Amino acid sequence: MKAFRIAMVLFLAAFPAWAQHEEVVNPRQSPEDVAVGGRIFRSHCAVCHGLGGVGDRAPNLTTGQFRHATSDSALHEVVSRGIPGTEMPGVYFNGAEVWQVVAYVRSLSGAATDEKITGDVAAGQKVYASKSCARCHRVNSEGGRSGPDLSRIGGSRSQAHLRAAVVNPNEKVLPNQWRFSGATKDGTIVSGRLLNEDTYTVQMFDARLGLMSLAKADMASYEVLKESAMPSYEGSIAGKDLDDLTAYLASLR
Amino acid sequence: MKYTMRLAAGLLFAATLTAQVTSERLLNAAQEPGNWLTYSGTYQSQRYSPLDQITRENASKLKLSWVFQASSLQKFEATPLVVDGVMYLTQAPNDVVALDAKTGRKFWTYNHQLPETINVCCGAVNRGLAILGDQLFMGTVDGYLLALDATTGAVNWKTKVVEYKNGYSLTVAPLIVKGKVIVGTAGGEYGIRGFLDAYDAQTGEQAWRFYTIPGPGEPGHETWEGDSWMTGGGSAWVTGSYDPELNLVYWGIGNPAPDWNGDVRMGDNLYTDSAVALDADTGKLKWHFQFTPHDEWDWDSVQVPVLVDREFQGRMRKVILWGNRNGHFYVLDRATGEYLLGKAFVHQTWNDGLDEKGRPKTRQAAAPSIEGTKVYPGVQGGTNWYSPSYSPQTGLFYLSVWEYASTYHKNDPIYAEGHRFLGSLPRRVEGDPGYGAIRALDPETGEMEWEFRMVEVTNSGLLSTSTGVLFSGSNEGHFLALDARNGQEIWRTNLGGRAYASPITYTVDGEQQISIAAGNALFTFVLGE
DSSP: OHHHHHHHHHHHHHHHHHHTTOOOOOSOOSHHHHHHHHHHHHHHTHHHHOGGGOOSSSOOOOSSOOTTOSSHHHHHHHHHHBOTTSSOBOOOOOHHHHHHHHHHHHHTTTTSOOOOOOSOHHHHHHHHHHTTGGGTOEETTEEOSSSOBOTTGGGTSOHHHHHHHHHOTTSSOOGGGOEEEEEETTSOEEEEEEEEEOSSEEEEEETTTEEEEEEGGGEEEEEEEOSOSSOOOTTTSOHHHHHHHHHHHHHOO | OHHHHHHHHHHHHHHHOTTOBOHHHHHTGGGOTTSBOSTTSSTTOOOEEOOOSSOTTTGGGEEEEEEEEOSOOSOOOOBOEEETTEEEEEETTTEEEEEETTTOOEEEEEOOOOOSOOOOSSOSOOOBOEEEBTEEEEEOTTSEEEEEETTTOOEEEEEEOOOGGGTOBOOSOOEEETTEEEEEOBOTTTTOBOEEEEEETTTOOEEEEEESSOOTTSTTGGGSOTTGGGGOBOOOOSOOEEETTTTEEEEEOOOBSSTTOGGGGOSOOTTTTEEEEEETTTOOEEEEEESSTTOSSOOOOOOOOEEEEEEETTEEEEEEEEEOTTSEEEEEETTTOOEEEEEESSOOOSEEEEOTTSOEEEOGGGSOBSSOEEESSOTTOSSOSSOOEEETTTTEEEEEEEEOOEEEBOOOOOOOTTSOOOSSOOEEOTTOOOEEEEEEEOTTTOOEEEEEEESSOOOOOEEEETTSEEEEOOTTSEEEEEETTTOOEEEEEEOSSOOOSOOEEEEETTEEEEEEEETTEEEEEEEOO
């Protein structure tokens, strides 16, 4: 316990400098710190960034380049507070533990698997058009609204995740993509993306009817489907087409 | 005519304001249901009102009377007090406001300035005030206990209770017992050593302290390995109850620290996650009952102890009813602490039942892990700190519940004074949000009599009345009146904000009112035509 306390006094001595946004050396860089940071990463970061930080639903962290942070201080800030406007939350740990995560993330740089773009972006854009992706998806204000807006999707998803989402869209369906399907008592069939729900009402987007707010008491039947509205393109987009489409999606940032 | 009456009533307030709330009035609070004199209404903490103007038949005619908008974006967790037509409440973090309870118009505001850096895990909040004589009492997030003049809001005395820089804070509504002001500290996520303190209401001098973690040489100290007792948590941030006949104060004690890694604090970790009964005069421990030994899920036992005198298993008993965060409902004998009944009230996967003394047969497989262990109930528990209610009229115990799981992770905790000391953090199970409900339990068996199910979980406390109505807020923003016999909805309105406190009811000029905080405002309803 005493050793802990002495270590923390040293750490706290460095803290005010960081608080003023001056560059500080990460005070938690020992191999033990990297190991502890790695365990925290497995618990709290790997679910999106993948084991070993290779990227999945969240970006690959092994390239040595971080879109939202160029310094250790900035990484500390990102891990502590999250990135506003993205799915990245801050973690609720004390400063020393955040530094350990930063040390672990730094240790990943160049370690293994910087993803190489193998497809052709321009060809991928043609695949996107030929398969009518824009019927449901939107890129830079063009396209449908029933699926997720893809304008910046390459900045937040790994290529492997994008590829998997095309061939197996039901593998990971986030709650903001759940669907609501039902029939009102007057016979209207509604189906679309679930936006909000409470005990009495549901708010949804139906591609045909637009934004709808329904009273459950007026519904003859309804269900919440925790599955994607997107069909699987397994087999129908494959080989070079899939490489090219993935490259195109990865280029959207 | 009406103006004259209000004026006359106002003059009456002025005449009676001094020594307005005596100890006798607090003891007999149930005899004056037109007022709301303590955090939980009475020392028994049943949150049950004998007022009978609002009934199952006419509750659907409730209409908005006035709204008090707080100048605060913090969660509104405070239960107001109402004394002879004057409402006293806190505006988070630590402003005190006195209002005309008839109109919602302000008499005065006391502003308490906090330092820029404060240590609170879960919002700079406050749960309310206590009153004795003509003084109001409030604990502050930066660790002070204040006595204010109830007429003017002037500070009579200010005593430093805790050092906020070390992770301690006061968010609890104080409890007044026999001229003493009792408060417990918050800070269970900061490696504190928790305690309950009593202060002389007149002078602010400390009368006694009870450490929730026994020191060297004290019984229970052996339940902490090594020095872990020094940073073992055991906060006490929700108001307790009092039995004047037994002269015992009952309080729920919070989680051990670090929350989710018990390896560095081997042992049962007394008196965390326990009910404690203390001698009101000395603070000495009379008995304890630990709900969750060696907790690794953050299941504070900071619920309000509900004191009930009723027949139990064939004979009249003085019992405590306790819906615990660990997902189990308990009945304890409150004279001795004897365990009488325990039964899960939500789905749970962390134990194989309770033994004959109420100790859980904890499953090893439910312990947190690096990759995460999915366990029911989730980290917010089957219920939490929000007040339950007991109705002597229906004989049922009502509580707000969460049916959900968390994934409990475990990492290496680093202790640093004044910093978070957690040992990781649980996560919600994505795609499996669970749901909330209000449930009614039969205290004789622990069986559920009915439930009112909601899509979202709920943080609202409850209020029952002699006319068979149960009131609650919700996370969805609704204010609800249910039939206390069967859970059928009688009336609802949308207040557009989450309820983090409990509804209260009282009278002004003989007319029954009901108030509930939702979002950042307090809404007051009366019967319409």
